Amino acid sequence: MNKRRLVERFWKALMIASxxxxxxxxxxxxxxxxxxxxxxxxxxxxxxxxxxGYYLGKEGGxxxxxxxxxxxxxxxxxxxCVLSLPVVIFLNVYCRKRSRLAELTRFSFDVLWGxxxxxxxxxxxxxxxxxxxxxxxxxxxVTVALLEVxxxxxxxxxxxxxxxxxxxxxxxxxxxxxLETSLKVIIRQCLPGILTGILxxxxxxxxxxxxxxxxxxxxxxxxxxxxxxxxTLPLAIFFQLGTxxxxxxxxxxxxxxxxxxxxxxxxxxxxxLSRRYTKHVIR
Numbered sequence: 300m301n302k303r304r305l306v307e308r309f310w311k312a313l314m315i316a317s318x319x320x321x322x323x324x325x326x327x328x329x330x331x332x333x334x335x336x337x338x339x340x341x342x343x344x345x346x347x348x349x350x351x352g353y354y355l356g357k358e359g360g361x362x363x364x365x366x367x368x369x370x371x372x373x374x375x376x377x378x379x380c381v382l383s384l385p386v387v388i389f390l391n392v393y394c395r396k397r398s399r400l401a402e403l404t405r406f407s408f409d410v411l412w413g414x415x416x417x418x419x420x421x422x423x424x425x426x427x428x429x430x431x432x433x434x435x436x437x438x439x440x441v442t443v444a445l446l447e448v449x450x451x452x453x454x455x456x457x458x459x460x461x462x463x464x465x466x467x468x469x470x471x472x473x474x475x476x477x478l479e480t481s482l483k484v485i486i487r488q489c490l491p492g493i494l495t496g497i498l499x500x501x502x503x504x505x506x507x508x509x510x511x512x513x514x515x516x517x518x519x520x521x522x523x524x525x526x527x528x529x530x531t532l533p534l535a536i537f538f539q540l541g542t543x544x545x546x547x548x549x550x551x552x553x554x555x556x557x558x559x560x561x562x563x564x565x566x567x568x569x570x571x572l573s574r575r576y577t578k579h580v581i582r
Contacts, residue, residue, distance in 0.1 A: 439515025
């Protein structure tokens with residue numbers, strides 16, 4: 300057996316082992332969380348809000364945290380999409396390919412992507428103090444949107460870069476403006492990737508705790524307006540794990556199982572939507 304074939308088999312085995320480790324870690328995390336939280340997981344926990352002494356082992360549920368997380372993540376993702384999509388279209392349609400502005404913007408997004416979420420939380424807290432706001436759903440939405448913007452922008456940016464240049468030129472040759480080409484050709488071509496980027500950002504937003512710790516606050520009630528504080532699943536898990544009562548810590552694992560199932564659902568939904576809208580993509 301020659302040396303080249305040995306090297307080929309070595310790297311193939313290494314890739315298979317790496318894939319097995321990644322899949323194994325995912326299964327281990329999911330199985331562990333569900334196994335430890337399943338005894339405390341019940342319909343009443345999902346459909347009821349905490350009652351007096353809930354964090355001491357009394358009755359109640361985490362409906363406030365589930366709805367609070369969904370409100371916050373949906374609002375933040377919508378705001379991030381409004382901010383990200385025009386910027387990405389500007390970079391790829393209106394800027395020159397080697398424009399310094401485009402390179403600086405992409406570098407800034409990369410830096411923002413790597414900043415820890417607690418820094419976003421601290422920045423959001425500074426904004427709250429400056430504008431005289433209190434912890435609220437609105438403050439949490441703004442902070443999480445800032446966290447999601449670089450993730451969503453870079454994901455969509457990489458997808459739009461793959462649009463064939465000939466497709467854009469064909470649109471221009473038919474008399475379409477840059478804006479019309481962007482909205483009717485490029486976005487349609489990139490729709491599967493755009494949806495995937497949006498759902499990835501949504502999953503990051505719904506699972507983040509540090510960025511909302513100082514901004515969204517925490518409450519046992521379901522928020523009915525943007526000015527009220529909102530509970531989230533990550534913070535509910537954090538507070539429940541910090542108690543000395545075993546039954547409450549078990550509820551924390553049940554909350555973690557619910558959050559994990561939500562993230563898995565979002566990931567599967569991203570795959571399904573991506574495949575569904577791939578029929579519009581020109582290859």
